[in-house]
Amino acid sequence: MMLGCDSSETNQTAPQPEEKRISLSGAFALYPLAIKWSEEYMKLHPEVKFDIQAGGAGKGLADALSGTVDLGMFSRSITQAEKDKGVWWVAVAKDAVLPTVSSAHPDIAKIKAQGLTQAHFKSIFIDMSKVRWKDLVKGGTNESVNPYTRSDACGAAGTWAEYLGGSQENLKGTGVFGDPGLAEAVTRDKFGIGYNNTVFVYDIATGAKVPGIEVVPIDINENGTIDSTEQLYANMPTILEAIADGRYPSPPARDLYFVAKGSPQQAHVAEFIKWTLNEGQKFVTEAGYVMLKEDLISQEKAKLQ
Numbered sequence: 001m002m003l004g005c006d007s008s009e010t011n012q013t014a015p016q017p018e019e020k021r022i023s024l025s026g027a028f029a030l031y032p033l034a035i036k037w038s039e040e041y042m043k044l045h046p047e048v049k050f051d052i053q054a055g056g057a058g059k060g061l062a063d064a065l066s067g068t069v070d071l072g073m074f075s076r077s078i079t080q081a082e083k084d085k086g087v088w089w090v091a092v093a094k095d096a097v098l099p100t101v102s103s104a105h106p107d108i109a110k111i112k113a114q115g116l117t118q119a120h121f122k123s124i125f126i127d128m129s130k131v132r133w134k135d136l137v138k139g140g141t142n143e144s145v146n147p148y149t150r151s152d153a154c155g156a157a158g159t160w161a162e163y164l165g166g167s168q169e170n171l172k173g174t175g176v177f178g179d180p181g182l183a184e185a186v187t188r189d190k191f192g193i194g195y196n197n198t199v200f201v202y203d204i205a206t207g208a209k210v211p212g213i214e215v216v217p218i219d220i221n222e223n224g225t226i227d228s229t230e231q232l233y234a235n236m237p238t239i240l241e242a243i244a245d246g247r248y249p250s251p252p253a254r255d256l257y258f259v260a261k262g263s264p265q266q267a268h269v270a271e272f273i274k275w276t277l278n279e280g281q282k283f284v285t286e287a288g289y290v291m292l293k294e295d296l297i298s299q300e301k302a303k304l305q
Contacts (some may be wrong), residue, residue, distance in 0.1 A: 017047035020268040025053040026060015026073030027155050028179035029197040030256045032204070033093055034073060036287040037280050041272060048268060055177070058153025060232055061087065064259045070269050074257040075155025075197070077162065088264075089257045090300045092276050094290040095198045096243045097156045097163075097252035098233070099216040100183065104190040107133055107140045108214055113217035115137060115226045116185065122164045124193060125149065125171050138224075141191075148185045148194035151175030155254070160195045165252040187212035195252075198243075199288040202236035209235070220249060236288060244290045255296075256289070263303065270304055 024034055031054040038050040051069075065085060077096045078089055099121060101111065111223040114137055117134070123130040124147050133140035138290065149171040150157040164170075176182045181202045193216065203210055212253030215233040217226045232242035242248040264270045264301040277297050 020048045022048060022071070022260075022269055022272055023051040023052065023069040023240070024060075024071045024073055024110065024243075025055055025063045025069045026259075027057040027075035027256070028054045028072035029075040029095060029155055029199070030093070032199050033284065033287045033289050035258075036283050037272075037276055039279070040283055041275060048254075048272070051190075056150070056152035056178070057155035057158070061259055067261060070260065070264065070266065071273075072134075072259040076158035076254060076259070077251075078259075086261055087259050088262050088303070089259045090273060090277075090303050091255040091257055091292060091296060092273075092280075092300070093284050094243060094292060095256060095288075096239070096248055096250075096254065097160045097195050097197060098201050098239070099160075099193065099218070100186050100196050100201060101193050101214050101216055102187050102190045103209075103212055103214040105214070106190065107137050110137045110139055111216055113226060113231065114224060115217035117222045118163065119222075120219075125160070125173060126164050126166050128172050135299050143191045146189055146192040147173030148176055148182055148189070148192055149173040150182060150298045151177050154179075155256075156195060156197050159251045159254050163249070183210070183213055198236070198239060202239070202288065204236070204286075204288045207236040209233075215239075218249065223278045240285065240288070240290050245290045255292075274301065274304055 034052050038052060042048060045248040052204030057075045060074055065087060116136055120136050124145055130145050132142055133143050133145055157171055161168050161171050176185045179197050182194050183196050183200045186192045201210060201213055202216060217230060217233060218269060219226060220230055232239055232248055243253045258273060277300055281291050
């Protein structure tokens with residue numbers, strides 16, 4: 001008698017891993033990197049699916065604390081009041097907020113040569129005591145300065161305000177939702193001024209500034225000219241290097257975070273975070289951000305143990 005195989009057994013396929021989902025919301029600053037990380041992580045773990053939504057750091061924190069998402073994307077310093085609410089956080093990368101104007105500004109050459117000081121920015125965004133470009137730039141136009149700020153609760157506004165000695169609520173100007181919206185508003189108003197996260201000022205593919213937008217150099221030593229040590233903004237590599245080595249002031253350079261309501265209890269969420277602090281760091285620079293230093297990475301990893 002011949003023995004044969006049961007056809008039902010030969011047609012069986014290997015069991016598929018159970019699908020797992022990770023949801024994130026929050027900071028526009030971290031959104032492009034989170035997308036990059038999710039794409040790379042799913043190549044290694046196809047059973048893991050992501051739902052990632054930008055909406056501002058304030059929304060990310062609120063969603064994380066309410067349990068609406070697994071992780072919030074956060075882009076400013078975490079306050080004691082937020083710590084008291086039970087927020088857990090882990091730094092995952094670094095970037096900066098840059099002051100921006102339209103490249104069509106009639107004083108653009110003067111602005112790039114002279115820069116603006118911290119006091120100048122404070123007079124525009126908090127004091128509103130100097131409202132014409134000639135008050136800020138030698139030989140500048142008599143036109144009014146038109147400040148733009150963020151209308152959504154966000155890390156960029158909080159970080160920029162911290163640099164100027166205030167909070168987001170203190171910032172003056174026309175409110176615009178989101179980083180893309182603020183960049184567009186500044187680009188369209190040749191007398192406007194705003195601030196944007198690094199990845200919305202530079203084109204990741206080319207490293208050049210996004211057409212229509214220009215960075216306002218910070219006159220750090222306040223001598224009325226942008227010295228060679230302050231020429232940080234030519235392209236994405238130069239500004240990222242300046243953020244990494246501390247030549248660009250902090251704030252507005254800052255760490256970027258994942259936040260949650262207590263440390264993540266789901267193993268697949270914790271494993272994703274660990275990956276971002278290990279293999280995932282190699283994608284940080286190519287996505288337009290600054291890698292964390294090794295000592296900080298070790299410190300953040302300890303939060304997941």
